[in-house]
Amino acid sequence: MELTNIETILNDALIHSSKYIDDGNVATYIPELAKADKNLLGASIVTIEGKRYHVGDWHQEFTIQSISKTISLIFALHNLGPEIVFNKVGMEPSGDPFNSIIKLETKKYPSNPYINAGAIAVAGLISERYSFEDYLKLVRLFCGRNSIEVDENVYMSESKTGMLNRSLAYMMNSSGVLEADVEKTLDFYFKMCSVKVNSNDLANYAAILANDGLDLKSGDRLIDNSILKIVKSLMLTCGMYDGSGEFAIRVGMPAKSGVGGGILAFAENKLGICVFGPALDSQGNSIGGYHMLEYLSKELGLHYFSGK
Ligand code: GLN
Numbered sequence: 099m100e101l102t103n104i105e106t107i108l109n110d111a112l113i114h115s116s117k118y119i120d121d122g123n124v125a126t127y128i129p130e131l132a133k134a135d136k137n138l139l140g141a142s143i144v145t146i147e148g149k150r151y152h153v154g155d156w157h158q159e160f161t162i163q164s165i166s167k168t169i170s171l172i173f174a175l176h177n178l179g180p181e182i183v184f185n186k187v188g189m190e191p192s193g194d195p196f197n198s199i200i201k202l203e204t205k206k207y208p209s210n211p212y213i214n215a216g217a218i219a220v221a222g223l224i225s226e227r228y229s230f231e232d233y234l235k236l237v238r239l240f241c242g243r244n245s246i247e248v249d250e251n252v253y254m255s256e257s258k259t260g261m262l263n264r265s266l267a268y269m270m271n272s273s274g275v276l277e278a279d280v281e282k283t284l285d286f287y288f289k290m291c292s293v294k295v296n297s298n299d300l301a302n303y304a305a306i307l308a309n310d311g312l313d314l315k316s317g318d319r320l321i322d323n324s325i326l327k328i329v330k331s332l333m334l335t336c337g338m339y340d341g342s343g344e345f346a347i348r349v350g351m352p353a354k355s356g357v358g359g360g361i362l363a364f365a366e367n368k369l370g371i372c373v374f375g376p377a378l379d380s381q382g383n384s385i386g387g388y389h390m391l392e393y394l395s396k397e398l399g400l401h402y403f404s405g406k
Contacts, residue, residue, distance in 0.1 A: 104143060107397045108153045112139060115375075115389035122377030122385030125357040130255035134160070134359065134376035139386040141373040141394075142301035146309040156297040160374055161252045163356025164196065165300060166237070166290045167217040168329055168337075173228075173236050174220050175325045182223060186275055187216040189332065196339045196382060197262050202269050210336045212354065215266045218287050222267075222278035225286035233290065239320065240306055241299035252358075253292035260288060291356075297372040300362045304370025307352075341381040349391045350401030361387040365400040 116139055126132040140154035174183050192209035194200060201209060208215035224233060238246045256263075267284050270276035276283060305314055307330060311321030321329075333352035338345040338361075345353065351371075353363035359376035361384050371394065375386035395401045 104151050111390045111393040112153045114393050115386045118389045119377045119386045124376045130252045136377040139375040142297040143371050144301040144305035145369045148314045159294045161358040162293045162295050163291045163358040165354045165356040165362050167212045168354050171211045186219045187211050191336045212336045218267050221287040222276045222283040226278040240303035242302045249292050249294040256288040297374045300372035301370045304362045304364040308364040308370050349395045355383045357382050359384045
């Protein structure tokens with residue numbers, strides 16, 4: 099892929115997408131996130147050869163939010179194995195909003211690990227046996243930055259106001275899905291959502307996913323093949339919440355979004371991308387980021403069913 103090409107297209111993508119920002123709004127249900135500047139927009143691309151391209155507010159830090167659910171899933175699959183994990187959570191798109199409680203009454207088990215209920219169930223499995231520091235080490239490894247930390251203000255804000263997440267956790271506790279200590283589980287979940295990153299960090303992680311789980315510099319295997327298959331397939335089918343189907347058609351890349359405004363996506367054997375813009379659409383996906391990904395997919399030929 100030609101260097102000048104990517105740079106020009108990335109710049110054009112930013113200009114094209116910034117006009118959609120006005121149609122979105124920052125997340126307000128977590129009070130600390132309501133303080134974000136809705137006009138920010140940026141992106142980073144990291145190729146599997148390790149070349150980096152940035153545009154706009156790529157250096158701005160934001161909280162990883164639901165994108166963390168892919169890393170906690172990798173951590174759980176690696177340390178506990180798929181049997182234990184998928185004994186607690188399904189593999190199907192829910193079709194409901196990310197924080198929905200409705201199916202827990204009829205189906206008992208959360209539909210997949212990328213909705214809040216599913217991620218809380220996985221957080222329960224992890225927090226029973228491992229410390230948050232153990233998990234954070236993996237985030238730092240994938241992002242290639244050792245200084246990554248939790249945003250204490252967002253963490254406190256989520257912890258204080260996360261009553262719906264608390265409801266999901268207690269509901270699962272009463273039905274036997276969540277056997278771990280509920281408040282300890284939620285503490286782990288709120289912390290993992292509040293890890294502060296920039297788009298370069300997440301594009302680095304996305305590039306590792308694109309690079310068959312191999313470290314970009316050393317070529318060391320960081321993620322097993324069997325785990326990659328699960329994590330990536332779920333990104334395809336469930337990564338954009340109840341907007342995953344339309345996203346698959348319009349963008350055609352495995353992706354995961356978060357209400358902090360980040361969306362991580364990758365094109366297999368090519369590159370990793372992270373777009374960032376705190377103005378969200380009605381499904382909680384970055385509105386400018388979504389348009390940037392659609393533009394990049396088209397112009398760089400990244401859609402899995404119509405690659406250039
Ligand atoms: N921390 C957020 C929550 O639990 C994560 C949701 C998201 O990014 N969609 O509600």
